[in-house]
Amino acid sequence: MAGIKEIRTKIKSVQNTRKITKAMEMVAASKMRKAQDRMRAGRPYTEKVREIAMHMMMTNPDYTHPYLEERKEVKSVGIVLVTTDKGLCGGLNTNITRLVLNRLKEFNAKGISVQATAFGNKGVGFLTRLGVNLVSQQVNLGDKPNLELLIGALKVQLDDYINGKIDALYIATSDFVNTMRQVPTFVRLLPLPDGLPDPFNTEAGSIVADEGSKHEYSWDYIFEPGAKEVIDSLLHRYVEGVVYQAVAENMASEQSARMVAMKAASDNAKKVIGDLQLVYNKTRQAAITKEISEIVGGAAAV
Template sequence: MAGIKEIRTKIKSVQNTRKITKAMEMVAASKMRKAQDRMRAGRPYAMKVRAIAAHLMQAHPDYTHPYMVESSETKAVGIIVVSTDKGLCGGLNTNILRLVLGSLRDFDEKGVSTQLTALGSKAAGTIARIGGKLVSQEIGLGDEPNLERLIGAVKVQLDDYMAGKVNAVYLASTRFINTMKQEPTFIRLLPLPTGLKDPFQVGDEGIENNEASTSQYGWDYIYEPDAKSVIDDLLHRYVEGLIYQAVAENMASEQSARMVAMKAASDNAKSVIGELELVYNKTRQAAITEEISEIVGGAAAV
């Protein structure tokens, strides 16, 4: 009977675990809709700002912002890593951190030093474990991105870029494709990649890509009050918009990945419960049969 009690306890334990994973699945599904709405609402702004930045690169105004100047030699780079604060979201964090670690190895082989900014506790913890140079971090981001909190950590990298301490700034984050698919991305944030795709040539989605293409359009602008003021403000908004959008995409990806992971866990728990119940019934039947045999044997002996 000890075996039966152990199996019954195991079944109860798995049932309790399934209740937890089912509840987490429902919570993630609820949050996922709101996160996706925020992410989709921010995409048009980020795409349009990036489109104008691409046009400015082709306009060749009298004033050139440092964000648009390519360095002749890359000796140091900054990397902004966007991750989640919590786990239980499948391989979401593993995929983006694996991509970052691979990039760190590549930079190290080229003799390029790196400094990192972590947006999310999972990235901060991993960077600390590998002994990376963590210059700033922001954790506890919550369920909705807050630009005022994000820009504080990112400003360290931007200031170092303006001071010439790093020659480029990269952004590693997860892009939301759909509920079942999230794609880790590693793009150069600064200086602006040359030949940003023209949205009029490749459609709206093309602006998300960093591959070079030649535009058939010539761009020119009339600046008020002057080119410097307009370009400075625009490029700062470009960086802020891209960071905000990256975090919004990551949050949508997190809730989607967590919902899928918890659904898989709930399904697995249901399968385990079925198998344990089968074993329980067989063991109980065997115990009853043994007791009956003992009673019959005793009666026959009398």
């Protein structure tokens, strides 16, 4: 009967685990809707800032912001890695860190030095294990993207780009497509591409200017205090908006991936309980049959 007791204990343990994963699935489902709403709510702001900045740059072709200048030779780059603070979200963090690892290998093969900024505990741990130069970090981001928490760590990379310490800045995050699909994305943030396309909203009507349409616009802006100051401020806001959107995309991806992962864990736990229950019944039946045979054998001997 010792075997039966062990199986019964294991069944109870798996049942308790299933209760936890089921609760986590429900919590993630609730947070997922809010995270998706926040992600979608942030897109119009970044879209409008991008549109206005692009129009202003077209009306002032003589001024080129440092964010738009292509460096002749790339010797050093910066990477902003966006991950989650917590685990139990399937392969979300694994996919983005694998993509970053491949890019790091490519940079090392070309002799390009790398410095990194990490948003999220998982990214900090990953970059630390690899020995990457971690110049800034921000953890404990919570369930809502907060620009005030991001600006400090991001400013280190932006200042290094302005000062020429790095020649390009990339951002790596998980792009939210739908509840079942989150795509790891590694895009160049600086220098900004022509037309300022949105890397996280390409299907929602991003403003992309081609060579044939650059001179078709005729906006006439009155600048206060001046064109240079306004364009500088707008481009800086745009870069911050892209990073904010990247964190919002990652948070929506996190809750979706966690809900799916916890649902799969609950389903697997249910299957394991069924298999253990079958083994338990067979073992118990065999034990009862053995006891009956011993009783019958003893009675026959008497």
